[in-house]
Amino acid sequence: MTPARTASPRTARAINDRIALDLLVEQGPLTAARLRDLTGLSRPSVADLLQRLAREGLVAVVGEAGEERRGPNARLYGLVADRAHVAAxxxxxxxxxxxxxxxxxxxxGRAAFPVPEGERAGADGVIAGVIAALDDAMRGAAVPAVHTAVLGAPGLADPATGALLPVSSLPGWHARLPGALRERLAAPVRVENEVNLAGLAEHRGGAARDLDTFVLLWLGHGIGAAVILDGALRRGASGGAGELxxxxVPGTGRLPSATDCDGGFHALAxxxxxxxLAEAHxxxxxxxxxxxxxxQAVRAAVAADEGQNAAFLDELAGRVALGAAGVAAVLDPGCVVLGGEVGRAGGAALADRVARRLRDLxxxxxxxRAATVAGSPVLSGALxxxxxAARGELFGAPR
Structure with a gap:
């Protein structure tokens, strides 16, 4: 029997440093005594740890605690949050x-750049506008540099190179934007499919935060899915996992092709x-x-869930259940989360209907379940x- 290996002192220190830093992120400033309680480390080990992290510019004294006790107040140690910044x-x-x-x-900081209608084909102007919006946000927030940026976009992101693969239905500036951002920021810019990022957001703090395996079904202008299996995002061999x-599916009147999804599930949902469908009802x-x-049509139907509104929601649920049944048959995820503009608008009313239809199929x-992440789930997942990525590089080995 091979004897178990013990961590080297250097490795043990790195692990303990990461544990302490993660605790400061999760709980905010802590005293040395509280860190000892939470980590189980000795007094000398915590003192050494704090000195080491202070030298690296990651931790600093940010105040005092214990005002009501006798004797000197305990120092509060906090993360030096402006040690690095990220962009999503x-x-x-x-x-x-x-x-x-x-x-x-x-x-x-926040910023937005709406693409002018007449410039959607003008790649140079759009890219310049996005870079200018980013520059303005960085100046306004006094952010001198970005450590890491993550960009969520429709289409396929090559898992090997990180490049956004060109799709005929997307404007040309999409594929050029990541390179322009890398040049401006002189920092890593990671590209990810926007539905995958929304799935990560639901996993971290949304409808699927208690699950390790599920599929986010994105119902919006485009159709897609984020596949989370055993706690990890699965992109597939070419980055195309989830192109639902x-x-x-039946009911579209024709089949999809390699270049046109209009004959597939897209045509229904x-x-x-x-x-x-709402007009037809x-x-x-x-x-x-x-x-x-x-x-807006789905929200209005949910608000007045009877008569034609109920019939519309029933038929919509039947359509969505077809795609969910395909997902269940191949992946058996145990849970499907309805996201995207339509999925979120339908909420629990639509999710319950889809669940009933899915049981028949x-x-x-x-x-x-209905997605629950507020605001932009794509931005939440990208952030x-x-x-x-930034913490992994600066904090060291994960717990």
């Missing part, structure tokens, strides 16, 4: 939104299809040019990913 970007065809955050995860818009629908028309027990 949500890239859509109609614009780009971004946030800047410090190492503690506090948002310090191409899933062949994308925002344009949902808007058309005689429901008032905003102008088709309104990007949020489908979302699949022998596999599959819970259906979490960027912070993981």
């Amino acid at each position: 970007l949500d890239v859509r065809t109609h614009g780009v939104s971004l946030v800047l955050a410090d190492l503690a995860g506090r948002t310090v 818009g191409f899933l062949p 994308s925002s344009p299809a949902v808007r058309a 005689g429901l008032p629908v905003p102008d088709a040019r309104d990007a949020g028309a489908a979302e 699949s022998p596999l027990a599959t819970e259906v 979490a990913t960027a912070l993981d």
Whole structure:
């Protein structure tokens, strides 16, 4: 029997440092005594740890605690949050939104660049506008540099190179933006499919925070899925795992092709299809040019869930259940989370209907939940990913 290996003193110190830093991120400033309680380390070990992290510029004394006790107050040690900053970007065809955050995860700046209608084909102008918005946000937040940026966008991100693969339906500036950001920031810029980032956000602090395995089904202008298995995001061999818009399903009248998903699940559950379904049920629908028309129609139907509204939601749930059944048959995730603009608008009312229809289609027990991350789940997922990268480099070995 091979004897168990013990960690070297250097490795043990690195592990303990990371544990302490993670605790300071999660709980805020702590005294040395509290760190001893939480880590189980000895007094000398914690003292050495704090001195070491202070020399590295990661920890500093930020105040005092114990004002009500006799004797000198205990020092509070906190993370030096401005030791590094990260950027998260949500890239859509109609614009780009971004946030800047410090190492503690506090948002310090925001910006948005709506793409002018007449410039959607003008790649140079759009890229220059996004860079200018980023520069303004960095100046306003007094952020001198960005350690890591994560960009979420539609389409496929090559898992080997990190490049955004060109898709004919996306504007040309999408594929060029990551390179422009790398040049401006002189820092790593990671590209990820936006649905994958939304899935990570739901896993970290949303509807699936208690699960290690689930699938986020994105119902919006585009259709996609984020596959989380055993706590890890699965991208597939080419980064295309979850491209459910191409899933062949009954009811579309034709099959999808390698270059056109209109004959697949996209034709049943994308925002344009949902808007058309609402019209077919005689429901008032905003102008088709309104990007949020489908979302508004679903919200209105949920608010008045009877008659034509209920019939519309029932048929929509039947459509969504077809895609969910395909996911369940192949992956058996145990849970499907409905996200995207339509999924979030439908909330629990739509999720419950999909669950009932799914029970009729699949022998596999599959819970259906509504996404719960507030704001932009893409930005939330991108920010979490960027912070993981920055902390991994600066903090050392994970716990």
